[in-house]
Amino acid sequence: MDELNVSHVTLTGYVEMSKYRYLYFSVLFTVYVLIICSNATIVYLIWTHKNLHEPMYIFICALLFNCLLYSTTVYPKLLIDFLSETPIVSMSSCLLQFFMFYSIGGTEFWLIASMAFDRYVSICKPLRYPTIMRKSAVKVLLILAWFVPACHIAPEAILSAKTPICSSDLNGIFCNNAMFTLHCTKPRSLTVLGVVALLDLVILPMLFTVFTYTKIFIMSYQSGKSFRRKAAETCVPHLIVLISFSYLAAYDVAIARMETDFPKTARLIMTMQIFLYHPLFNPFIYGLKMKEISKHLKLLCLTRV
Known part of the structure; x- marks a missing residue:
């Protein structure tokens, strides 16, 4: 294949765009509004109530704020494409979206791992909790969660920008891998960077989280009912989020390796799952499962009625 001088990329992953344009727009616009409202509501509750200014709730606040960023890297451009005759994106914007999508996605795994560490210290080492999870420690964990993934993905985006391109048709609906x-x-260097990023941003944080919660559940099994109830109330929502996001990350990795003759409709459905469920369900998981947040949420709803 001959190298091309590509300034814009055409997104060819849509199915019958001209026929379902307004249906696509209506559904995803509604989902995006729900994502913004639900995540922003929980972030607002944690931000404004001092009794929620504890490490566990601060990490939840950071996670839901990250969901807002994650969604904003995809939804606005999708909504514009639905109303455009031809879905195109400039190469520089495509690389920026790639960088933002994966750096924020990596932050998600690091935040979940930080939450797991916080729960481990709280449940298994309660006497040392105030000295270990100080404000400074929480700040460091939050900074690392956003800084480390960005440092991993930036070299990939830069190297990708310098790699010769032989096609301007992207078989997708946004700029993922x-x-x-x-x-x-x-x-080969791009492959190596991708493997290192996958290892550091997904696999290691996920293994750390699973290992940490395994220790928590072993300890809770050996303790009384009240201890098991406390462990379940605080840990189960985090595990649900980890499982759902890991499942979607596996989808994303698989999509780039599918053959071109893979059914277009199935590819579209799989791609949309990457950004559809996770940011929408997270605030409901934490809003309903975390007692303190649920209590403030009910009070907020009552004051608005």
Whole structure:
């Protein structure tokens, strides 16, 4: 294949765009509004109530704020594309979306791992909790959660920008790792960077989280009912979020490696799952399962009635 001088990329992953344009727009616009309202509400409750200014709730606040950022990297451009005759994106914007999407996605796993560490110290080492989870420690964990993924993804985006491109048609609806299929040949260095990022941003934080919660559940099994209830109330929502996001991350990795003859409709459905469920369900999981947040949420609803 011959190298092309590509300034814009055409997104070809939509199914019958001209026929379902307004249906796509209506559904995703509604979902985006729900995501903004639900996540922002929980963030507002944690921000404004001093009794929620504890590490566990601060991490939840950071996670839901990250969901807002995660959604905003995808939804606005999708909504514009639905109303456009031809869905296109400039190469620089495509690389920026790639960088933002994966750095924020990596932050999600790091925040979940930080929450797991916080729960481990709280449940298994309660006497040392105030000295370990000081404000300074929470700030460091939050900074690392946003800084480390960005440092991993930035070299990938820069190297991808310098890699020769042989196609301007991206078989997708936004710039995820499917954009690697545009390259004439994928450099080995880009593959190595991708593997390192996958290891550091997804696999290691996930293994740490699973290991930490395993220790918590072993300890809770050996303790009384009240201890088991406390562990379940605080840990189960985090595990649900980890499982759902890991499942979606596996989808995203798989999509870039699918053959071109994979059914277009199935590919579209799978791609949309990456950003559809997770940011929408998170605030409901934490709003309903976490007692203190649920209490403030009920009071907020009553005052608005």
